[in-house]
Amino acid sequence: MTHVIHRNARQEYPFAVAGDGVYIIDAGGRRYLDASGSAAVSCLGYSDREVIAALKAQLDKLCFVHSSFFTTEPMEALAEDLVSDAPGGLAHVYFVCGGSEAIEAALKLARQYFVELGEPQRTTFIARKPSYHGDTLGAVSAGYRQANREKFGPLMFEGAYVSSCYAYRETRPQESDAAYAARLGAELEAEIQRIGSEKVIAFIAETVSGSSLGAVPPVPGYFKRAREICDKYGILLILDEIMCGMGRCGTRYTYSQEGIAPDILTIAKGLGAGYQPIGATLCSDRVYQPIVNGSGSFSHGQTYIGHAAGCAAALAVQRAVRGRGLIDRVRRLAPELEAMLRTRFGSHPHVGDIRGRGLLLGIEFVADRATKEPFDA
Numbered sequence: 001m002t003h004v005i006h007r008n009a010r011q012e013y014p015f016a017v018a019g020d021g022v023y024i025i026d027a028g029g030r031r032y033l034d035a036s037g038s039a040a041v042s043c044l045g046y047s048d049r050e051v052i053a054a055l056k057a058q059l060d061k062l063c064f065v066h067s068s069f070f071t072t073e074p075m076e077a078l079a080e081d082l083v084s085d086a087p088g089g090l091a092h093v094y095f096v097c098g099g100s101e102a103i104e105a106a107l108k109l110a111r112q113y114f115v116e117l118g119e120p121q122r123t124t125f126i127a128r129k130p131s132y133h134g135d136t137l138g139a140v141s142a143g144y145r146q147a148n149r150e151k152f153g154p155l156m157f158e159g160a161y162v163s164s165c166y167a168y169r170e171t172r173p174q175e176s177d178a179a180y181a182a183r184l185g186a187e188l189e190a191e192i193q194r195i196g197s198e199k200v201i202a203f204i205a206e207t208v209s210g211s212s213l214g215a216v217p218p219v220p221g222y223f224k225r226a227r228e229i230c231d232k233y234g235i236l237l238i239l240d241e242i243m244c245g246m247g248r249c250g251t252r253y254t255y256s257q258e259g260i261a262p263d264i265l266t267i268a269k270g271l272g273a274g275y276q277p278i279g280a281t282l283c284s285d286r287v288y289q290p291i292v293n294g295s296g297s298f299s300h301g302q303t304y305i306g307h308a309a310g311c312a313a314a315l316a317v318q319r320a321v322r323g324r325g326l327i328d329r330v331r332r333l334a335p336e337l338e339a340m341l342r343t344r345f346g347s348h349p350h351v352g353d354i355r356g357r358g359l360l361l362g363i364e365f366v367a368d369r370a371t372k373e374p375f376d377a
Contacts, residue, residue: 015027020047021045021046038274039269041273043246043270044273053316054313055275055316057312058313071306074309077315081315082267083282087255087256089261089286090282094280094281094282095307096305097304099242099243099279102134103138103142103240104139108298109264110201113290114201117290124159124195124199125141125160126202127144127204128162128164130212131164143212162191164216165218181220181222181225185226188229189232192235197235201236203230204239207255210243210360216355223255223258223259223260224260236263237262237264241266244357245265246271246318248358257357264282266279267280270317273314275314276307276312276314278307330359334357334358337359351369352365352369
C-alpha cells in the first residue's frame with residue numbers, strides 16, 4: 001500500500017534503485033533502456049561521474065541558502081555561462097526548479113515589464129492551439145490542452161490563441177512554406193488587432209514543439225515574421241525551449257537557428273539533465289532595466305530559486321556538454337538517425353510524417369496515410 005500520490009493512481013510502479021548510463025535498474029535487477037531520456041531530461045544518462053562529483057563537492061560546502069539574503073558562486077557562474085553565448089542579448093537569468101516554474105516566472109516578468117512602463121492595461125497573452133507549456137495554472141493557461149481545460153478551466157486566466165505551426169496537417173494544397181508562414185503571420189497580426197495591441201503582453205511559443213504536437217519544427221521564416229509583428233506592435237516574444245533547448249536540436253539555443261531572438265526565454269530539462277531539479281527564465285536588458293529603474297524588484301519568488309546544489313549540478317552538466325563536444329555530436333548524428341527512421345518507417349502504411357530537428361525527432365502515426373486520418377478521429 002503506497003501513501004504516494006502517483007501520476008496514475010491505478011498503476012503499480014516498479015522501484016527504480018540505480019542508474020547506469022542510459023539504463024534504469026529496478027529492485028529486481030531488471031534494466032530498462034531509457035530511449036527518450038526520461039521526457040527529454042537525462043541528456044547525460046543516469047551515472048555521469050563528473051556531474052555527481054561536482055554535486056557532492058557543492059553539498060560538502062553549502063546545499064542551500066535563501067536568495068533573499070545571499071548569492072552563491074554556482075548561481076553566479078551558471079548565469080554567466082548561460083548568457084555568455086546567448087544570441088540576441090539575453091543577459092539576465094532567474095533560476096527556478098523546473099519548466100513550469102520557468103513559464104510562471106516568464107509570464108509574471110512580462111506582465112511586470114509593462115506595469116513598470118506604465119501600461120497596466122496589457123493583460124493578454126497570445127499562445128498557440130494546441131500547445132503545452134507546463135502544468136501550473138499559469139502555464140496551463142498559457143498553453144492549450146483540452147483535457148486540462150475541461151478540469152481546470154474556471155481557475156485559469158483567459159488568453160488568446162492562434163494556430164500552431166504544423167506544416168504536415170495545416171498547409172494547404174500547393175502552399176509553399178513561405179506562403180504558410182505568411183498566412184500564420186497574418187493570423188497572429190489579425191488576432192493582435194482584434195484584441196487591441198495596447199492590451200497584449202506577449203506571444204508565447206515553443207521554438208520546436210514538444211509534447212503538444214510531437215517534435216514539430218517551424219517552417220522557415222515563421223519566427224522571423226512573428227518577431228517582426230511583435231516589434232511592430234510593441235509586444236514581447238516569449239520562446240519556450242524547455243524541451244527543445246540546451247543542445248537537443250543541434251545548437252545550445254534553438255532560436256539561434258531562426259535568425260531571431262526572444263525577449264524572454266525559458267529553459268529546463270537538459271539544463272540540469274535530471275541531476276537536480278532546475279530551470280531558468282532568461283530575459284534581455286530591454287525587459288530587465290525598466291524593473292531595475294522602476295520598482296527595483298521582480299515581484300516573484302519561491303523558496304528554492306537559485307538553489308546552490310541545483311546550480312552546481314547544472315553548471316557541471318553544461319561544462320560536460322561543451323567540453324565533450326556533445327552538441328557537435330548531435331549535429332553529426334541527427335542526419336543518420338533521421339535517415340534510419342525514414343528507411344525503417346518511411347513506407348509504413350500507418351506512418352504519416354517523420355519530422356523534427358537535431359535529435360528531437362518524432363513519428364506521426366495515422367489510420368490512413370493517404371488522407372492523414374488520425375487514429376483517434
